[in-house]
Amino acid sequence: MKNKLIVTHQLPGKPFSALKDRFDIVWPDGDTFGRDDLLENLKDADAVVTVFGKPFKKEMIKASPKLKLIANYGAGVDNIDLEAANREGIVVTNTPDAVTEPTAELAMGLILDVARRISELDRELRAGTIRNWGVMENLSTTLQGKTLGIVGMGAIGRALARRASAFGMNIIYHNRNRVSAETEEKLEARYTDLENLLRNADFVSLNMPLTPETNGMIGLSELKLMKTSAFLINTARGAVLNQTALIEALKNREIAGAALDVYQNEPEIPGELLKMDNVVVTPHVGSATHETREIMSRQVVGIIEDFFQGMTGIPVVNPGVLDSDQYKFKQENIL
Numbered sequence: 001m002k003n004k005l006i007v008t009h010q011l012p013g014k015p016f017s018a019l020k021d022r023f024d025i026v027w028p029d030g031d032t033f034g035r036d037d038l039l040e041n042l043k044d045a046d047a048v049v050t051v052f053g054k055p056f057k058k059e060m061i062k063a064s065p066k067l068k069l070i071a072n073y074g075a076g077v078d079n080i081d082l083e084a085a086n087r088e089g090i091v092v093t094n095t096p097d098a099v100t101e102p103t104a105e106l107a108m109g110l111i112l113d114v115a116r117r118i119s120e121l122d123r124e125l126r127a128g129t130i131r132n133w134g135v136m137e138n139l140s141t142t143l144q145g146k147t148l149g150i151v152g153m154g155a156i157g158r159a160l161a162r163r164a165s166a167f168g169m170n171i172i173y174h175n176r177n178r179v180s181a182e183t184e185e186k187l188e189a190r191y192t193d194l195e196n197l198l199r200n201a202d203f204v205s206l207n208m209p210l211t212p213e214t215n216g217m218i219g220l221s222e223l224k225l226m227k228t229s230a231f232l233i234n235t236a237r238g239a240v241l242n243q244t245a246l247i248e249a250l251k252n253r254e255i256a257g258a259a260l261d262v263y264q265n266e267p268e269i270p271g272e273l274l275k276m277d278n279v280v281v282t283p284h285v286g287s288a289t290h291e292t293r294e295i296m297s298r299q300v301v302g303i304i305e306d307f308f309q310g311m312t313g314i315p316v317v318n319p320g321v322l323d324s325d326q327y328k329f330k331q332e333n334i335l
């Protein structure tokens with residue numbers, strides 16, 4: 001009998017044809033399923049493909065008694081109730097590698113944009129509101145020689161450090177665990193505590209995952225430590241930053257500007273941010289390139305194939321579940 005796979009959102013579909021002999025694959029008609037439709041489909045699902053930023057919470061997990069695998073399309077798994085998945089013996093995976101380089105590209109792009117005022121000047125030119133092309137007009141900030149503070153030196157943080165070095169920036173970083181001396185040397189990155197990073201960086205880039213420890217990590221007191229000439233860049237998750245505090249810090253000129261790809265309550269962006277010339281906004285597109293979306297689909301398909309053949313070496317984000325009785329019971333019913 002075939003296993004049942006639910007894909008919760010539309011994704012590049014071609015790679016999924018490799019699964020059709022072993023799986024009945026259910027896709028939504030539109031962009032995604034309605035709640036009731038999804039709950040109904042989950043009743044006898046063996047695996048589900050979820051999407052970063054789109055909640056897959058306890059209610060969904062409880063409605064899925066046969067579910068063995070949640071294969072998240074995306075690196076961040078903050079959209080999934082991991083505790084509920086652990087309780088039910090469900091393995092959760094992500095697509096960590098695919099999103100690294102494009103997200104670092106976007107972070108670099110946002111740094112360039114907010115520093116050199118690219119979007120702002122583009123808007124003004126189109127609106128016909130640029131008064132003058134004189135030598136003292138439209139001035140911005142050079143990256144060369146400036147200090148970039150990276151909060152979260154995982155794969156994306158490291159990929160950003162490599163790019164920023166090419167622009168002549170000095171790199172300091174803060175991370176839960178210090179990276180190896182070899183990596184520090186290769187990236188020419190110096191470790192420091194968060195307070196020191198915030199006080200010294202000209203650009204602060206948030207690149208940590210959203211976890212209970214990082215939730216709200218950057219609030220008003222942290223923003224106040226930053227230089228008034230410094231910029232904040234967030235391509236991580238909206239909730240690592242207190243958005244109300246950011247708006248206050250920008251209004252009070254505690255910092256010079258911000259460039260944001262993620263928000264506390266997506267897809268909502270506070271109107272106040274949209275009105276500020278020194279704020280660049282993009283709609284959570286860190287990994288949104290044609291190439292990356294295709295690679296993410298291929299990676300998810302490979303993970304599902306490997307998992308249902310009992311293979312290890314897939315990117316499991318809740319490895320503790322593999323020792324649980326619930327997981328073992330479910331495994332016995334798969335193979």
Ligand SMILES: O=CC(=O)O
Nearest residue numbers: 052074075076099
């Ligand atoms: O934000 C995107 C991802 O987590 O992959």
